[in-house]
Amino acid sequence: MQRALVIDPGKCTGCKQCELACSYEKEGVFNPAKSRIRVFDFHQNARFVPYTCTQCDEAWCQQACPTNAITTDAFGVKNVNDSLCVGCKVCTIACPFGTVNYNATTGKVIKCDMCGGDPACAKACPTDAIVYTDVEQAGYDKMAAWAKRTDAGAQAN
Amino acid sequence: MHHVIIGAGPAGVTAAETIRKHRGGDRITLLGDEDAPPYSRMAIPYYLEGDIAETGTYLRAAAGHYDDLGIDLRQARVGSLDAGAKILKLDGGDELAFDRLLIATGASPIRPPIEGLDLAGVQTCWTLADAREIAKRAEPGASVVLVGAGFIGSIILQALVAKGVQLTVVEMGDRMVPRMLDEAAGTMLKRWCEAKGVRVLTGTTVKAIAKPEAAKPAAPQPEPGFFARLFGQRPPEPTAPPAPVDETLKVTLDNGETMAAKLVVIAAGVRPNIGFLQASGLELGAGVSVDDHLRASAPDIYAAGDVAEARDLSSGQFDVLAIQPVAVEHGHIAALNMAGNPTPHRGSLNMNVLDTIGLVSSSFGSWMGIEGGDRGQLLDEAGWRYLRLEFDGDRLIGGQAVGLTEHVGMMRGLIQTGLRLGAWKDRLVKAPERLTEAYVATAQGIK
Amino acid sequence: MAWTRQILRVNLTNGTCTPESLNMDWADKYLGQRGLASRYLVEEVDPKVDPLGPDNKIIFATGPLTGTCASTGGRYSVITKGPLTGAIACSNSGGYWGAELKFAGWDMIIFEGKSANPVYLSVIDDKATLHDASDLVGKSVWETDAAIKSAHQDPMMHVSTIGVAGENAVLYACIVNDLHRAAGRSGVGAVMGSKNLKAVAVRGTGGVAVNDPVTFLAATAAGKKTLAENAVTGEGLPTYGTQVLMNVINEAGALPTRNSRDIQFEGAHDISAEAMAEPSGKDGKPNLLANQGCFACTIACGRISKINEEHYTVVNKPEYWHASGGLEYEAAWALGAATGVKDLDALTYANFICNEQGIDPISFGSTVGAAMELYEEGVINNEITGGLELKFGSAEALTTAVELTGKAEGFGRELGQGSARLCAKYGRPELSQTVKGQEFPAYDPRGIQGMGLTYATSNRGACHLRSYTVASEILGIPEKTDPLATDGKAGLVKAFQDATAAVDSSGLCLFTTFAWTLEDIAPQVDAACEGNWSPDSLLECGERIWNLERQFNNQAGFTAADDKLPERLMKDAAKTGPAEGLVSGLDKMLPEYYELRGWTNEGVPTNETLSRLGL
């Protein structure tokens, strides 16, 4: 069964606990600049939007990777294998969502890996704006449809 | 049904795997002429730097990957194709019949008209075999001349600097990566390289490479400088440079300057590998001409990757886009068509990312813009940042970035989906740095 | 750990930016933010200095928990000598700016001297630069925020700035960061203006580490759970914001109304949280659009609202049709009850202008209330006000006054001096609802007796955030006390003051203390910081800070005679409500308070007290 982070921007208060949880989980420090999830603040519209990898079916990052460093696990999560990643950054331009980013400190790319099935951001979110749940949930479909539009070929698989 | 794929690069491997996914029982033969398992040229620079071993360049890490998928991977070079009879002639005399064929033979480096290209120590940098040779000579402190600062040249530049060589780059164009970045960005890159101790000569070509006669180190008499000529002074006697110990090549530039080098790396562009197809009857342009299903001009024959002249999403024209993501995309779509799932190819987006001694640049689509389109431009010379966005109406059609790495892929997303930016377009024209906001807002329907 | 151990000293006279190591001996004794910056101020600034002169300094300081995942761990404070009061000023703000400063690698910034020309400071990680700000002169907070982000071409910057009020030396000008979070009180913005310092823009990409991460995560998680399960922090504040108090305080008979003539406001409901959530205007949508949390805040009491587009204030000004911060309770009270205005959209507009021009709405609203009383009493007239008809209840008067005040135009220039100076000028000082020159906020000491002692003894002039005994007297937190009684209030106030000083020094928001005690806070501080931090040591730290501030004020010339309330609260009994017939019992509480504090009858800390606290 595919599980995913389902994000409801309407519930987000912009507290950035998700960014703190993510950067702590992944980097051992509280540092939003290193978070794999980012909250966008549209203050004039009274809207906050948490934004991260949707683990899209198309797996642009994985396809573009020249060294097979990105793989999809049984839950559909795209993982970067640091020992194979050479830091070429092609996945960072191939991902049409912009959710694979280069970390100059390590020379590797970073992306959301759902913390191995227990995402820290969802746990840290005080308002359930980010929940970890079945893929079929509403909201995900929209992102998936959006992902499809990026495809160079209408994928028939 | 027998599918044959010529070329075991990213396009060929992706195609073989995709066909297998959709046609469990079909026979698949993957032909490659190199002496290594299918690998990724893109990983070569990291091999050169010593970050990874040769095995780190392999496209698929798992042992037995091709066997497990029932893909017959063979080392063989195709000498010619008889498109009508559906037969390949292999070097060595064997023949191979196919039902469906994918040509994914990639490209080969262009050999520019320079005297002495065949000397030992003059290398292209295209294959693992090339890389092994370069690695031998590119020792810390060694003088190296890199000919060509295009995209591939610049990637190699990074690897050579990382190896600690004394590097001089000679580029014919007026700036670095002229086909990927505009003048502002290309010039910024050059400035950056120079600040990092790399000598970059633009608007310059190499005329000849020679093996100097053993005896004379032949330090050319420098022209008297401006002040010397003005005051009629004799310049101080140049202290003769220590005789080069292991510098074995003499490189002469078109401006007359000469320099010693232990290694000359040629990166003067590439050309699709279509030589073996000359008599095939297939329609050829710069590469193998294909239609919107990546079909070549004869039945059941397809082409993908660096060798294919396929549709460019930005221009709508047929062109060769010699980059890895396009090779994979082509391989995937061609394979779907070969497997009997008709899949149109709407066009691929040209895009590149480059790390030049720590300064990361990228470019997407029609980065040079179109007539009548608006532009947003951010130029921060002191901060080593540049961002240029090009619009057609309220759609993004191209972009370039220097010094920005966060969320750059969004440019691809916006260009490829043709998402209408509405009010955000004008904001981006004024403040292109708000690109990520614009992307998320537009996707969320936030005006 | 937790501290970055780096402070930035900016000499505006010389135009230099110099990094310094944080004095860790002081950090051990004063924790951070309010306490630690006060220690620096006491060390470096003569208490008798002219607050608006070049010898005053202004410090932007974070706490050790700022930038961590502790709930509400994003606060910073601005410490200086305040121009409204002449006392030590310490104004606390949320938003994202404080955390960003930590991520850039700094615990605090000390500004000294005065720039010859307008400047702003940018801090981008370890790079600090003073920039010419002549283009920003006369620009609002919102314009400045946008202009700086655009100049640096970085939308991720966080900007803390003054509006025109700070430039024009409005004595209660505030410093606003992230568009609508403010270091609001005591005129800290005027000090910035006096130094020709327009703004401080920060961008940080580094991280904040803590001493014992595993324990810290457990302690902060426990803390967040407590906040989530508490009725006030888990339910009331997120749903209604601080505005949840409007009807509560009105019913308690402690809502100062029309310059404290009354103690209950007939329009309270119209300007309450409930009203903000009710459909209004043609589009049938409420003013309230969303709630916002400051950095790391799991409470999210912040309100994001919109003015009804057809309202007279904005009908021709589409630039005000977007969402922005407010109304919060204190602002709604000051702009509404204190002036008798019950037009919610007018209040929201006035609040937007306060944020935009950098004006403290509490002092502004209270000053307008005092001016309205002067006007209705005939002490001032249209000639003096320039035609501004300052009648109680007039929304037009309020919204015009706010536009004039920041710009220091017309009668706005006099309003911008605060009610104490205004009422003194026109010979009616007793009409000013201030202590030590600072307007008191939304709780009437006749109806909530503890707040009388709170206001009288607050080190920054009248203020609710120095000991929020409302929590105990009205909400029963941590235990219920009788709001009408004076017994036991001296001890209550002292305990709240000391605990608050510690919380204000940690990087956390005071609002957590609706649910948290020092028992909840100490484990978080202890896990983050080196040293041993227990509830007792925090309380002692708070007491030390309180006495340090008191000494600064005493040396500045304040005496026990300044620990007093406006005459009205001492003489005019409450007319209605539960407190009907009561005046403030400050006289009964104050001597006991001095004694508990270990101070002389003159309000001076004894040597014994000082040495006990290591001062």
Ligand SMILES: Cc1cc2nc3c(=O)[nH]c(=O)nc-3n(C[C@H](O)[C@H](O)[C@H](O)COP(=O)(O)OP(=O)(O)OC[C@H]3O[C@@H](n4cnc5c(N)ncnc54)[C@H](O)[C@@H]3O)c2cc1C
């Ligand atoms: C050093 C370097 C760095 C690069 N960096 C990047 C980068 O950062 N980003 C990017 O997008 N691209 C990069 N590229 C380009 C990228 O590697 C190519 O676009 C990609 O390899 C194309 O894949 P392909 O499968 O079409 O062709 P190839 O990878 O070239 O594979 C074709 C294979 O076919 C074989 N072949 C050719 N003719 C025959 C024949 N007649 N019979 C049998 N076999 C044959 C070739 O030997 C080769 O093994 C780089 C290339 C190099 C050399």
